[in-house]
Amino acid sequence: MHIRPLLSLTRFKRAIAAILVLASALFFLGACGSSSQAGQSSQSKASEGQGSFPVKIDHVYGTTSIPSKPKRIATVGWATPDNLIALGVVPVSIQKNSFGKTVDGGYLPWTKDALDEMHVAKADMPKLHDESDGIDVEAIAASKPDLIIGLLSGMTKKQYDTLSKIAPTIAYQEVAWGDPWRKVITSTAKAIGEPEKGKQLIADLEERISKAGETQPAIKGKTAAVMYFDASKLSKFSVYTTSDARPQFLNDLGMETPESIKEDSKSTKNFYKEISSEHADRYKDVDIIVTYGTPDLLEAMRKDPLLSKIPAVERGSVVVIDNDSEMANALDPSALSIQKTTDAYAQLLGEAAAKV
């Protein structure tokens, strides 16, 4: 849709557009002294993207218009920094991660690796802002963004209003913390004026996932669910609903969604649902359970009089993802985590599938 007006431009207008692009690229070079982003935006493809602005993106709090190609993007929440980096853009401010395994004060391992591979100078590394106690608006403002993306976040209306005063802001589109990874990547790519790159990235990732799935034929067609158990309190647990990216990713790997989870998902818009362990036997149709946890978790579940009634628990076809591991971050997939961890994840699932 955005390409159309570009085609109808006269040669004269095109020349002006080209000059503008070049001038802005030069300006950016001078202003920031950084070549990593500007270098990419001066490529021939970028001028096409530049022409398609303003871009409009719908989200839960309305429609946000992005007037011109964003140069300084701050992200709120999960996965978006990884997706931007996979699309060749280094964000200026990203969430500090404190769950799972992190490096250098809050980067996810693969995020840091990718930035290193891109030879991002130390001064241009994304700043980390802390979201553990609400969104640190001041830190985001200090990074002077021209776009704030929170496509995989739980951004509230109030936070959205505040952030919108700093720069055009995109909140999540349907489910807080729960929109599917393809959708998140598509919208991220659209926001930076690179929809084609987004399509390509998704195709590459899909190929990557299906290859990983093929190495583990045992998981094909098995039913699998992602849940959350805490060994210190087993009287209830959570199941992730079909609107969450974690179980969706299991589908990508060739696994089916159990009927019980489909049923649970009908009654809530939330990405998870809490269940009393008195209902453990509802999940007898689950072949494989994936859960976050501590190393002693499975043993504790098997000893529990209620949870042991889940067949998957009884036979041990449970994949316990250590809370402090890199894989704990990968369950909720981003473009970079998929590239880095899918093989290992498929192998864990394959081991569990062998017990079914």
Place this chain on the structure above:
Amino acid sequence: MVLSGLILAVCLVMVCALSLVFGSRSVSPSDILHALSASSDDIAVSAIRLRIPRTVLGLLVGAGLGVAGTLMQGISRNPLADPSILGFNTGAALAIVCSIAFFSLSTPAQYVWVGLLGSATTALVVWAIGSLGPSGPSPLRLTLAGVVISSVLGSLTSAILLPRINVISSYRFWQVGGISGARFDLMMPVLPLLALGLILAFCLTPGINALTLGDQMAEGLGMHVGRVRSLAWLAAILLCASCTALAGPIGFVGLVVPHVARLLIGPDYRRIMALSILIGPLLVVGADVVGRIITRPSDVEVGIVTALIGAPVFVILAGHRRTAEV
């Protein structure tokens, strides 16, 4: 007195029965029979069996908090006194957060002792600060010391928690306050402390009655005000600390129970105390049953339900004329 006591006792028995029968999972009468007799391994039977320690814990915690609230309101002559205002809960919380963050403790069995320690230490500190000055511990000084210490410890807890998401996720389970994970083996070691607190509380009620007349009047009646007050404080420590250790900070029970008792029976602390030990369990076990039913198939922790029931009850009570007669 006898009549209302009897009615409450009957209600309590009924609520306990409900607590076994009604849960997140619907069970049949035959399941209940099986659970109480034969050794079936059915999930319904297992569910009912797990409701037994849960109900017992509700009874214990309700009795402990109800009596502790009565004691605290009596000795501080403050109608708002309860375990959280006097710093007991925040002390336990800080101790537990420290133990998770710095010593990687993670099991309920460990939390019990850490919470007990934190609660008791805080209570002693509050008592010490409240007793500063020549005239010893006065009701006002105790309350002020409790509020101040409580907010200081609360800030410390947040300061330790904020940068540690992993700790927050372990801590939030404890912090909500619930009896759903109840286990007899965890209750047993704390039981003697709870029993001691209850016995002490009942032995002290005549003295507390005198205290409510004012320190000077009580002295005039030949009472050792200081001794009664410090023993009552000790009993409150034992009760609150053991309840908080077992079930996390359950709000409003300690606050509301004495008020309800006072409305039913008048200002005599001997009677209030006697009813508190029935009303507390009634509230906690009842709230737990409600919490299990309203959000099937989920399970709302009792600490949330007591706050939901307790808050409006308290607002009504606060507007009630007789509330002032503490």
